[in-house]
Amino acid sequence: MVDEPGQTPYERAGGADVVRRLVDRFYDLMESDPAVAPLRAMHAQDLGPMREKLGDFLIGWLGGPPLYFEREDxxxxxxxxxxxxxxxxxxxxxxxxxxxxxxxxxxxxDLQRQIRNALGQMTEAMRNR
Ligand code: HEM
Structure with missing residues (x-):
């Protein structure tokens, strides 16, 4: 992948396929790693809808099409x-x-580092305990 100025993080990451694979791997790990069982238990039995929703969200968040905000739900x-x-x-x-x-x-x-930093801050803001 060539890094060109002016590209969105979404484009630099490699587009929708890369984001969807990332999200699938995220939920595969959530489903299979006993160390994150409490996190898994917070989620609905069927993670299918979350695979779609988090993918839609991250695609827009990285500068791609605003799929999540176009959803009725x-x-x-x-x-x-x-x-x-x-x-x-x-x-x-x-x-x-x-x-x-x-x-x-x-x-x-370098893009991974930016994403990790931004998600570190976002998850810190979500902490309520
Ligand atoms: C701090 C760590 C986080 C925890 C513990 C957490 C947990 C959850 C849980 C339990 C749900 C509901 C799942 C279900 O209904 O099955 C949810 C929904 C969701 N989360 Fe998170 N989350 C976290 C961070 C994030 C971050 C950083 C993002 C975005 C980058 C995110 C995006 C979403 C989205 C898009 C939904 C779906 C909302 C909907 O349309 O129903 N979450 N999260």
Whole structure:
């Protein structure tokens, strides 16, 4: 992948396929790693809808098409997460799945660093315990 100024992070990452694979890996890890069982338990039995929603969200968040906000069922991230008890342990579980998924994503290191920093801040803002 060629890094050109003016490209969105979404384009630099490699587009929708790369983001969808990242999200699938994130939820595969959430489903299979006993260390993140409390995080898994917060989610609905069927993670299928979340695979779609988080993919849609991240594609828009990275500068691609605003798929999540075009959904009839899109919600505000603050009110979505407020009912859940998000302490630092759960936050670390979320980040641990995302960091491992990013490690395997093939996304350039400097872009990965920016994404990790931004998600670190976003998840800190979601912490309510
Ligand atoms: C702090 C760590 C986080 C925890 C513990 C967490 C947990 C959750 C839970 C339990 C749900 C509901 C799942 C379900 O209904 O099955 C949810 C929904 C969602 N989360 Fe998170 N989340 C976290 C961080 C994030 C971040 C950083 C993002 C965005 C980058 C995000 C995006 C979403 C989206 C798009 C939904 C779907 C909302 C909807 O339309 O129903 N979450 N999250």
């Amino acid at each position: 899109s919600r505000c991230m603050g009110s979505t997460h407020r009912p859940f008890a998000i302490d630092n342990a759960i936050r670390e579980q979320w980040l641990s799945c995302m960091h491992r998924a990013l490690d395997e994503s093939g996304i350039a290191d």
